[in-house]
Amino acid sequence: MKINIEIDEKYSQVxxxxxxxxxxxxxxxxxNKINDEKKKHVIGVKDDRMYILNPKDIFCFYTENKKIMARTEKDKYEIKDKLxxxxxxxxxxxxxxISKSVIANVDKVKNLEVSFNGTLCITFFDQSQEYVSRKYVTDIKSYLQIGGR
Structure with a gap:
């Protein structure tokens, strides 16, 4: 493997x-190594304290009262970043x-329930549930390699 590095002020980003x-x-x-490096942690805020969260522990990110929240098995934290x-x-x-206001961790999904109108209800291992908006049903089925409509 050969590594070349070029440092120049003409570049605005790495x-x-x-x-x-x-x-x-x-x-x-x-x-994979590059992707893993940039996803080491997420900063969450609870009770005026900052917590370093491992993305693997987060069930989902969602909006609540115009704030972005991260839900883990035991708690929820406010996230300062936009969705x-x-x-x-x-x-x-x-x-x-999975919807305009929710990003789900597929590794934390216990099961999916398909309704007669083609929408999905996700149940996480902590028994919480989120619904997949129709707009995102195709994306999640593709991600999970689920056939059909």
Whole structure:
């Protein structure tokens, strides 16, 4: 593996370019490592204290009273970021947007209930539930590789 680094003020942000003859395990490991590095933690606030949350412990992010919240098994925390920032931050992870106001951790989903009109109800391992908006049903079915409509 060869590493080239170019430092120049003309760049406004860090950009990573991987050049390889084909997609292979080494390339995938590099991508995974980069993605893992940027998703180490989320800062949540509760009772005027800041908590470092591991995304793996978060069941979902949701809006409540115009605030973004993260729900874990034992508590909920206010998150200062906007939902679209969190969605971008958690791209290529088990988190998927299921409605305009909820991003769910698929690894924390106990089951899905399909209703007769094609919508989905998600039950998490903590027994809480969220509904998948019709707009996002196709996305979650694709993510979970569920066939049908």
């Amino acid at each position: 950009e990573i370019l991987i050049m390889a003859p084909k997609m292979n395990e080494e390339v995938q490991q590099i991508i 679209y920032i969190i969605e971008e931050y958690l791209k290529n992870t088990p988190f998927i947007k």
